[in-house]
Amino acid sequence: MKSWFSIFKSELSLIFEDKSILLTCLVAPLLYAFFVGSIYAEKEVKEIPVAIVDYDRSNLSAKVSWLLNASERVNVNGHFSSIEEALFYFNNLEVQGIVMFPKGFQGKTMNLEGAHVELILNNTKFLTSNEINKAVQHVILTVSGGVRMQYLVSNKIPIEQAKQKAQPVLPVIKSIYNATNNYGDYLLPVLLILILQQTLIIGFGQSIVHEFNHSMLKPLSNSTFFDFIKILSAKSIYYLGLYLAYLFVFFKLIFPHFYLTFNGSIGFHLFLGILFITTVLIYTVIFASFFKTTIGWTEVLAFSTYPLFLVSGYSWPIESMPRLLQLFANVLPSTPYFKVFNALAVEGANLSDITSELVHLLLLLLVGYGLLYLRFRSIRNRKLLRANS
Template sequence: MNARSLLAHEWRALIQDKRLLATLLFLPLGYMILFGFLYGQEKVLNIPIVYIDEDRSVLSGQILQAITSSETFELMGPVASEAELIDKVKSGVAYAGFILPADLSQQVSQSRQGEVMAIIDGSNLMIANRALSGFQEIVQTYSVGISMKRLEANGISPEQSSGMHMGYRLLFNPGNSYTVYLLIGLLGTVLQSVTMLGMTLSLTRERAAGTKAWNYFVVKAIPYFLIGLFNVVVALGVLTQVFHIPFLGKLILLFGLALAFVLSLIGFSFLVSLFSKTNVQATQITMLLVYPSFFLSGFTWPFSAMPSWVSLMGHLLPVSYFLHGLREIAIKGNGWGQISPDVVALLAFAVITTALTFVGHSFTKRHNREDELYESV
């Protein structure tokens, strides 16, 4: 067969495989449209923050008003102490806090540099960098003399007023490290890809061979379940021991989260295999679902900055809950209270997908039996 015949044969085969052709032609466009909407807001807005105003002066009031007016921040309210502020940030109620010390206006009026402090959750660099730049913009604005007429009205001369300096502290990732930030997220994505691909290929192969017993598929899932747990432990060990990623939480919580995550992936794999007749189809569907999941998970780009329908897609992916829980345990050192919603969601996902697969399997089995009876008649 010459090159011309081979080319013609390949085109015919491609045109006949409608699923592959649609994947090649429309999937890149679909992903670009999806990611375009995902990042359409262009920057993170309405970051929830809390504050401490010990100065209670005109100046501190103006700074808080500027923060309130900024599209970057959503002011949640005051807290009583720095310990409470840090607790709010650690628990996820707020992503940052702002402290206006008691002598702020006095320092400025006496031609000394006023000091303010920002405390920021550094576990998500997108949010942390945006919060830091937003705070700096506001402080720099006042530092160069914006709104000095309001200060004059209260007896402070612009000639007497000096600038302000903002100190900041990044919690949970003080070095602002992309290694800490990204490797945790990639861990969940890689584990999801490997577990689902292996499981769906195995199940699809058995279905293609004519295996119909439901309990056989359940038993077949056990090795992949154990391998999934093993991979979680080994991968996290590599991150902590080789790349020195901090792990501040309790291992028992990680084990519980990993258990729920692997169960959800097995349920997801059951469902994918139900719609796959060949290993090629199983691979296509798995990659179609897995590839965008890291971007949709809320790990890098927060759900609050996505359109609602894109955020809904992200919330329908098990990796979203695993990555959130993993960050809460490993980077922030939080306990059961912060990860329990993630564990419940993952277990619910496992139950729902397994139940849907069981119903679909029973329907397919009954439909095939009816076809066999009809053919025998």
């Protein structure tokens, strides 16, 4: 059995010899961080071009068009007499949406019969389509409230009472932990952490698959679990140090570069980062041990990023997922870590506020060691059976 330092040097040699691991662990984290971050660099979209198709040509449709153009997010980029004309500009991406007023829009609206306003959106850009949708809904609700109020006043109902009847429920929006009420500010911090997690899993997993099939982890029949842990610790210490350094760089440089909120002690964040990275490394060893080739490992993990993010509970509440997905989400290290990170960095929580998530992460770490021991016993027993047969 090689010494711990010899195994450590062998791992460094493997990293610099294997271009795939080198690019994944040394180049990809920073490259993807700035690439993904640049998508949300502005984080707000304004003056989104839309087209108006007005079959009604009434004062009310003209008023709604004017209000849309006056909104901060939307810019009316053309009025058309037919949907075919508007679709030409829409298909050429000169406008991102089309608002269509049907014939009889004013008459039906003023008579409180209700009129359908059709909206066509380019959903390839969810930020722009979402802003157009919100702007149109806001204007339509405002106009419909005014029409109802005018109708009530015409029926000799006092103005204050008419206001209350026209809009009995007024929305009051107060942004909590997101002053700009912007999806980019909410999403980007965790996406940056996700980049680190996925590049770590892919790169370290490639090294583990290589070792299980070609090198030090192959003759496990003559090794103890202590020897196994010795090898893994020597192999993983480099990744732990590297990704801890990445976390420091992200927190101190990349987060400020994109004007992202970051609260809490940097030391405590790095301590939590050690727990998270260690847990990810352990589970990576367990799952990578089932693969025969590094290409197979990379192909599978390359498609896991988005599903892992969706079930982590950050974009959708875990409690609203099917029971099976809830169980799966709760065995992912990212699930408690994302909650802890968001609570500390964005919401400014205290240690007492994250106790359950911290315990969750520690339990996953302990369970990981237990599963690692069982996996080691399984591999060693199988090798012993083959050697004796």
